[in-house]
Amino acid sequence: MDLVSKLSIKKSLRRILLLILVVFALIVVLLPLYWTFSTSFKESRAILHIPPEFFPRRIIFHNYVEIFSIIPFASLLLNSFAVTGITSGVSLILGSIAAYGLSRYEFPGSRGIFGLIVGTRMIPPIAYIIPLFLLVSNLRLIDTVLGLVLAHTSITLPFTIWIMKGFFDELPRDFEEAAMVDGLSRLGAMRVALRLALPGLFVALIFVFVESWNEFMFAVTITRNAAKTAPVGLVGLLQYPYRQPWGELTAGLLIYTLPIFAIAYFFEKYVAKIYVLGVLK
């Protein structure tokens, strides 16, 4: 056998190995998700069948209706949206204003403050959740959307400030100076800068949304009934009397995760940026 064909055999062997490994990784990632997905379309008789059906024999949508009646899932989702929406609003508004201040104006202690905010990102919520619970109950905000929003901003606000300061630092000052020469106030100049940093706001929004939508520990601590969020309600189904309603639970799980799937699908490039480049900066 000549050298060229030997090399090409080696090359195609390599490609096959690569293919096998990639397929294996995809199977490992998708199998647990598939099990949840397929269960949500099964009748309860099929769910409790031994051995389990890998492919549902009959596909039904009953679970997607039933999840809204065995728990108040609509109001749980609404609470989740309210908490996530208000948390995003508060974090983005206060965070970008503060980031602008830290980026454009030097004042005594401004560097220290920024260092403190970056440091806050490393502090795990478990390190302050007990006093925060006491604070929220002293403010009479237990089981309210606002109480949970307060808790969530402790995570999302430092991140917003951090990422927005990065964006403002990279933005040339010329635009704002030109705006001010044109007779705009400092506030007007800030508005110009904010518009230019819109991609930054967008990146921050995605992060804040995912973080607040997915958050569980604060939610299970602060909410009881009226302000209960979707993840707390779904976990509560495990305590359901008689049997764990896995058909309804998996259906609810998929509805709850839908916004996250949408973000992963539409904003994949941003996601890598937030979780990787953000850290590397």
Place this chain on the structure above:
Amino acid sequence: MVEIQTITSKAIGVMLVIPAIALLTLVCFFPLAQNVELSFHSWHLAIGAPKTFVGLANFERLIFSSVFHTVLLNTVTFTAISVPLELGAGLGLALLLSRKFRGRDAVLAVISLPMLVAPVAVGLVWKWFYALDYGMLNPLLGVFGVPPVNWLADPSIALLSVTVADAWTMTPFMMLFCYAGLQMIPRDRYEVAAIDGASGLQKFRYVTLPSIKGILVMGLMIRAIDAFTRLFDLVYVLTGGGPAFSTEVLPIYTFRTGLRHFRIGMGSALSILTLAITVVFVYVLWKLTRR
């Protein structure tokens, strides 16, 4: 005139920062400081006992408590297994996916998906996947002749089951991290190595690894801190800390003590200890890897 301008500009800067800092002080800095104060007190909120100063008694009791030893050992074990596992798998996947092939971007997107799914949802997905009778894993392994395993109720396996679920959701993070690092390596380094006659393995050892060492260390640190201090949602859903304390880790134990049994002082002491151990650990790791 110039002076007035700089003074007002400083004042504006402070004013812009104040609202955010005020809110952060209320919801983070103040509770953090209060946590230290609370840890020196005994305060059983559930039985209405008053808050009394006890000095270091909480810490003393923890240090000699066998439950705390178990919890600490579980947390350390979890960190020691999950972080290298996720780093290794993540680096492997990143190396695999840094080769060009058709559909690579789609594969990358699918594999990074678990990272975004809520940890609670991951817990529920895996609880159902692991389920003894109705789950998918046991019948699947049964095809290869493996007898059914009670993944979440066997004290000798439960922590490992939690670790696997955690690796499923956190490996993508490490993969993206390593992937970004690999993209930053200049091509010509590989060309030079090729001219020198380096084999594939030698290229990895002498070009790839040294080039991404900084990023690997950073990923390692971030994941280690997370594993030690943030493993809550998964355990809460999968095992609740059981069976027989075999998956009881620091965040779960702190939560149970402070916010379920309402032993406020002891819970605070636990979280302060967690934070202290983390700080020491990070410092040591940082010193070790700087060389």
